Amino acid sequence: MPLAKAASNVRENAYAPYSNFKVGAALRSASGAVYTGCNVENVAYPEGTCAEAGAIAAMIAAGDSIITEAYVIADSPTPVTPCGGCRQKLAEFGAGEVKVTMATTDGGELVMCLAELLPGAFSQDHMDNS
Ligand code: THU
Numbered sequence: 001m002p003l004a005k006a007a008s009n010v011r012e013n014a015y016a017p018y019s020n021f022k023v024g025a026a027l028r029s030a031s032g033a034v035y036t037g038c039n040v041e042n043v044a045y046p047e048g049t050c051a052e053a054g055a056i057a058a059m060i061a062a063g064d065s066i067i068t069e070a071y072v073i074a075d076s077p078t079p080v081t082p083c084g085g086c087r088q089k090l091a092e093f094g095a096g097e098v099k100v101t102m103a104t105t106d107g108g109e110l111v112m113c114l115a116e117l118l119p120g121a122f123s124q125d126h127m128d129n130s
Pocket of ligand 1 (some may be wrong): 016023038049083
């Protein structure tokens with residue numbers, strides 16, 4: 001299934017009673033499999049868990065770990081960009097050139113690669129002296 005369709009479908013399942021802002025995310029892995037996630041909020045931590053983090057959790061739970069493409073969709077005036085924490089999580093499992101498409105439900109799209117979303121990312125290399 002195309003990532004756009006998978007992300008759009010899973011967005012319908014988002015649990016976002018506090019923000020009323022539903023987000024869907026879909027990842028393709030090196031194996032070709034597609035993993036999806038939606039945001040899940042709760043009363044104690046209304047920001048909850050992001051859609052991207054949900055999709056990553058599904059990928060890891062399935063025994064997969066290399067992201068080759070990502071897609072995020074929300075009903076926003078401009079394409080929603082992943083939060084800082086999700087950028088780091090995406091960078092953990094995807095190379096810098098991995099394409100991330102950010103979309104609005106009315107058809108807007110912004111495409112950036114992971115290295116653009118998280119320039120100067122902290123990585124394992126920074127710990128080489130330790
Ligand atoms: N959210 C995501 O799921 N992904 C993003 O990239 C940005 C924000 C969610 C978290 C929370 O449920 C709601 O959007 C408002 O922050």
